[in-house]
Amino acid sequence: MSDTTVTIDCVRVVLWGARRRGLDAGPLLVGAGVPPSLLDAPGARVPADRFARLVRAVCAALDDEFLGLADEAVRPGTFAMMCRTAIHCPDLGAALRRAGSFYALFPGAPRARLSTDPAEPEGRWEFSVHMPPRMGPFIELCLLGITLRLASWAIGRRLRPSLVELAHSRASSVADHAAVLGDRIRYERARPALVIDAADLAAPIVRDEHDLRALLAGSPAGLLAGLRPAVATSERVRRILDRDIAGGVPAAHEVAARLNMSPQTLRRHLRAEGVSFREIRDRVLRDAAVSALADGGWSVAEIAEHLGFSEASAFQRAFKRWAGTTPGAYRSARCSPPTCKGGEHRSLTAPRRHRQSGGRAESGSSALNT
Template identity: 85%
Template sequence: MSDTTVTIDCVRVVLWGARRRGLDAGPLLVGAGVAPSLLGVRGARVPAESFARLVRDVCAALDDEFLGLADESVRPGTFAMMCRTAIHCPDLASALRRAGSFYALFPGAPRARLSTVVTAPAPAARWEFSVAMPPRLGPFIELCLLGITLRLASWAIGRRLRPSLVELAHPRAASVADHRLVLGEPIRYERPRPALVLAEADLAAPIVRGEHDLRALLAGSPAGLLAGLRPPVAIGERVRRILDRDVAGGTPPAHEVAARLNMSPQTLRRHLRAEGVSFREIRDEVLRDAAVSALADRGWSVAEIAEHLGFSEASAFQRAFKRWAGTTPGAYRSERCPPPPCGEHRRSPGPRNHRQSGGRAESGSSALNT
């Protein structure tokens, strides 16, 4: 099971659409393995696999790929058909225009268009959405629309697509860290419409994927795209996979990860900086998600989780977790992770003898860890 997590606000968006179409949220959450009590907890997160299952269940129950968020349903299979029409375009700009034209055929669906940016310092274009959004849910609908665009476009051209500017309709106060993580920076708030400003050179990038690649992508879409909105970053994702695999007992230090990637620590640092992330940020996110997953398992004590994740003492883990989640592990478990049904009990293998002090990797370049 992946340790990647999704903010509970995205769960609320999916349930809002389900409820407005008359579905009972309770059974949907239980079927996806999400505790209903999490809905009332600010900052809670759920496993990405559970979120993907929820999306698939709501899509099937409503017979609507837009999950009840639009005024009219969009039949399952529409997203796949859009991808099949766009993938044969010669470049990204043509593919985006075709995707926008395709969805314009469906009443009630979000409208999207590509327009020239005349005031930009370099030639660029704006990919913008026009969609009715309830104010409370707007930030997360924007995250899904722009995030899926970035992930799908990056996949199509075979490299990470970096917008020169992200525009969001909601105010800065309503934003969450996921917007910066998924969409990048800079971000401007309270704009007329959610949009991505893309460089002309990126729009001219050729589509490098074919039908065979598309079949693999569509196997879990669009639920899989929603659950994994993290952009496909080359080196950053490889670092995360290494840390994910070795999280038990403490994540390996930066210099060891660099060696596994056949590069020097300085080269690794340079690659990560170019991708807008640091080794410490990736490592903290891996540890946070692993901690959230372990806290949901009532068979683990906080001290055992701390040891399992490689912290030298429980207090170091508690300080780190409070920095990540804004609360202590015990309070997080009490508020967000209800006890399992009677008779259920599971434990993961015990921790290895490897330590991490104060939530920081013990060795490796300090510059990489910041």
């Protein structure tokens, strides 16, 4: 899903549950600010806040958090109480197990269980739920999407499953499945499931009751409406490197630690996105170097020091590899004489955490660099 809109398919499914229980869809749509005519418009989308308003209206009218999609209602407040019982667990795996045990107490709620094997590197979070005809794709999107969003929030970083399994076919998938769940999807499986790395299951819960109160405001409707694509790991890495570039970019293992994952997991995520840590690092250094050269107030030696290179010659070799020319030639070709030759040089006093040698971090060599 995008940040601000929800596909009309989701609206239709929410209304299906309402109609199933005998409610008139017209007033519900009007009350939520959704034009009824959009129901017949293929590919239409509605603002996420209006969709959340519709979900809350259906939930209140039916007294059912599962929106009339199951044979028995799930009373409002059930989701919030599940969250309160799970948040005090030591890690994500324990929280998922407790959530599954909690929902097993309610006849109308989805059944879920986490299965793990000490000899296996992954665990399996699996739902067993009745899905009415044509409603399956949306129900799976909700169950798995909210699980991912809630788990990511609980451990303080984006949870990316190794694999997502869906019961429906690829042809019947709604538009937002890949955007919310990622592209590692297998269709026509026995039941919806997330395959999660053991290292992620062992991640500690970093949220508390205060954080939970803010999250639960308007939920689960707010969580449902807020399902959207995750920020890519490569983008998160770039942001860290951009922010901490003065004195040399952090090494790969340091970035992995700040993302609360192992270097191996970071490498795997980046590989899935078609990029390596070294490529991201080189782009960040190249962009910073180009910006500094265009500024005109820094000498090549100062730029090299600012970016954490051990010596100017190492920076010159790296820049030639990135841009196909030397820093001096690049500046001469692209900067006007008044900008490049005039003005005072800045005094750079940034701390030197790492030194780059020919574009490679001497203090942080890692298999992530390839």
